[in-house]
Amino acid sequence: MRGADYVVKRVAFALLTVFIAITLNFVLFRALSGDAVSALRCRQCSAAFKEAQRRDLGLDKSKWEQYTLYLRDLSRFDLGNSVPSEKPVRGELVEPIKNSLPMIALGTLFAIVFGTLVGVISAWRRGTAVDKGGLYTALGFYSMPTQWLGLMLIFFVASAVGLPSSGIKTPTLGLFTDASTWDLLIDRMKHMILPALTLGLVLYGDYALIVRSAMLETLGEDYVLTARAKGLKNWAIVRRHGLRNAMLPIITLVALSLGFIIGGSITVEYVFSYPGLGLLTVEAIDKRDFPLLQAIFMLLTISVIFFNLLADLLYFKFDPRVTT
């Protein structure tokens, strides 16, 4: 019953954190910046809209009442209305999220693949120049400001290899003439590569380190000695035991690194004009669209909490050393 105990505790913790995040959101946007949140600064808003905002947000009521209203709205998944467009914020998030997810996933994939490669090679050639070189390169990329790396890729790589340097798709593809799904897909993938690569390069350092540690640990284990004695080649050992050892930490790391990816993707999307959640955040700041900002922030926070919880549960489930 220890297992269930643990799961319950972790879920409870996650829920509590979500609640705190929601409250923090409220405090940050309403209580502290006061009037900045009000829908009053909107040249193009109709009077009816402003009245509705005043009513819904309860801007003339006490902070406590506003807080209760806020919680009530949240429970109904009502994230408020975007000020410039007067439309529900909820709707504005869908498209950008759909745009960001594949790119972020690809970036994480790059990081895992590079990281694993470098980690394995480094562990194999432990102590040599290859090892040090690989590690320092990884650390080097890790130390680069994400937006700068993006700029560098645009400047030096994009034209050289014929990849687009901005946007999510070619604007006129499929606009006035029909285009096949395959063409559309290839177009999307082409636009996704550089932004994802930027994310991947900055991230892979950590994966490399983990894989390397896991490898080293495995390679030193007794059963490996036995396997070697039996004639099993190094590579087979690495593949069979080392990688498997590394899988779990990698998965957990993916979950944990979500917080960074989200932050990093903001500048990456800005540099590449990639219309995802990150660029939406930047634009919302520019437009002073506080309801939208609030919703984005909450979405990001809850995602991170959720993935942390997932990491916890995964680790708990799969780590053979954890006994119940």
Added chain:
Amino acid sequence: MRARRVVGVALTAIALMAVSGCTGGSSDGDTTGGDTSTAGASSSDVLRIGTTNYIDSLNPFNYIESQAYTAMMMIYPQLVQYNADFEFEGDWAESWTTSDDGKDWTFKLRPDTKWSDGEPMTAADAAWTINTTVKYKDDATAVAAAALANVKNAEATDDTTLVIHYSSAVGNVLPQLEQLFILPEHVWAPKAGANGKGLKTYKPELNLPVVSGGAYTITQYEKKGTTAFKPYPDFYGPPSHASGVALTFYTNADAVIADLTKGELDWADQVPFQAVNAVKKAENVVVNEWPGSETTNITWNSNPAKKKNRELLAPALKKALSMCVDRDQIIDVVFAGYATKVESIVGHISPLENPNLGPLEYNCAAANTALNKLGFKRGADGIRVVPATTGANAQGEHKMSYEILTPTSTDFNVDRSFDIVKDGFAKLGVKVTQKVGGDATATYAIQTGDCSGPVSEQYQGYDIAMWDWVGYLDPDFMLSVVTKGQWCSWSDTGANNPSYDKLYVKQGVTVDPEARKNVVYALQKIVYDNFYYTQLTNHVAIDATSKKWTDFESELGGYSKVYYTSPRQP
């Protein structure tokens, strides 16, 4: 093996996600798509335009961006437009006559015209548009009503005859009417609502396809993405040579130029000044320059009821400060030399620009002397101090330290402009810090304050700003922005000068060109003498086009439908 499989699965998953997101890509949900395919068109016939200015709205009663104006011109019929010589030619109107007293204008419209939804386009639509705009001119339709000042009403005597009745003879009928967009009554009338408020909030761009009657219909709108203009087959005028026009918004000017030089765009509608020389070297691109209609300025909050820093209302002070702004350096650094100094609010583009203003000399020594004489002594830290005042609107003693508000959405580097202004002011012992206001809407909201609140609370939120104006050939529009009538509409200065306002009305009804010119000159002088703005520069308009296309009419942007319909592939 396992690793490879995992990678393979992951890649497929990513691909699937990418495809699922294939329906549009705009980042703020303002996306609607409709039927966009043109039978038989190859995509190379499509005119691909790249821009860093987006279309914020397709509602003529509620827009800010000039790109919106350009787009509306393409899709809505207008009575008249400019030709290549900047004279008037008919758009929907074939001909026009005036009554003897100049108060009645009769327009003969082209017959057998219809809207894109099949409904007949008749003079009744024009009459409805004009009457409705005039009816709600004090509130809902204020943004468009400026063009119809002095219009009493309009009537459609038959399907192709429109008569506009003016309350007095007006000297600039055609330039004013050129700004009017005719709307389909059957679509817009039901939206009006109480006091016409619905007209201002209706968003045609979200109800595609927009019912239009111009050279194009809009079949796809993405505010921060690509807007598609499909040629309207029943357009009454010269049809589009391109089989379609795609206007794509870029967040970064570099990307526009990069795509143009790569051949992925056919037209960059604005080349950033720092990039001009680099673009001129590109092989497959032609760079076009022509006199621009945009002026940059320092905007002074001129609301007489302003509560803070009232010393900034004094023209003498503003003039002294302006004398130490190195406009030549701004021209050099910000515009790479592609600009000239300007004094008048209407800009060099207008034939009625007053050439006798100023010029404002650049002389920091004289400015310092002037400030000393005005009684603003320097404090121990070198910053001048404003002495306390008494009486109504009394103020305590305070330093000359202000915030200058700047928007993020300018097409020139306003940060560098600010740096130069800051340096200039610093030499005079005045400290300024930059306050970034956000995009145009956000910044303007800071300037006006709450427009639905009490008037006493409006135009209190800033002291100084730096922005720009895009003027017209006829000075009427630019002269109107400092009137009380344009508060919360086009006014950013909050100026409130009754005698100016009276004179402004007068220029509108003065028919004799020479007499009108004098009034217009006088108005510009009032603005100049009061320093509602310190005009800084008037820059050249520069765009770049692909050599694969020809017959561009870059100068007619915002002046004629020919701007989009003319370019063709030889």
Added chain:
Amino acid sequence: MSLIEPIQAADEDSLAHGIAKTSRPGFVRSTLLGNRAAMVGLGIIGFFVFVAIFAPWLEPYDPTEKVGPVYAPPSSEFWLGTDDGGGDMLSLLIAGSRVSLGVGFLAALVAILIGGTVGVLSGYFGGATDTVLMRFTDYMLVIPDIPLMIIAAALFGRNLTNIVVIIGIIYWTSTARLIRAQVKSVRERVYVKRAQALGAGNRRLVFKHVLPQVAPLLIANTVLMIALAIFAETFITFLGLGDPSTISWGRLIENAFTGEATINNAWWAIVPPGVCVTIVILACTMVGQSVEDGLNPRLRVGHVSVKRFRVRPAGTKAADK
């Protein structure tokens, strides 16, 4: 709890934290980064600190003035060319070091002060204080830092002080956990108990016995914090939320982006500021990493990921010893 013990790290609560742990401490330390790395890193940091301090004397030109044509390529006159305003790139770079390093150090200081205090209080007093403080820290840890930073910068105005405070407030959490763990283990050491038995007051104990033991770790963490803070500053500035009146490396990168450097082929406006940031962050990482590893090999927090991912607790509170 036996659940946690097998994966015991110095920061014992963290379950998922035990990622990089191996059962052979020597491995990580001796093969990751050695003392030489720390020395090199220190040298690099020292160099930049020197440049930052003596910036006004080292700049060949006044960075705020237009001294040459816009985007002039590197020449004998302008070693790194000029930027989009005609200012000397090298001077700008030198001037920028002041703000970048300054913000980095100050923000790290704020983070360390808050985190250190929380960690010491929590580790030393244990019990309810510990629980409350650590719960609070845990919650703070999950909130994504960069979005929070960006939104806070947008809301609270754009000046340097605010930015320093914002960065500091967001990054104190991992320090707190680290210090707490260390304080706890120190506290258990014999001489502290002895001193306590002899009647030494809390304050004395903390300052005379606990802090000196914790100090090296604090220093190592500070260095890593500095790297984080510099990184954060470039992020904030790049999005246009920085202080418009200051020159920093982040600002230079932003200028390159908004000033059409790419189309002008002005690599000298793009490459140098990023290289400087990378080198400084790399150096800080090397130093911090080596010091942490060297201090306490069993301290599994000596892992690169603590910087980015702000390790958060997985298991329930491990039994306080």
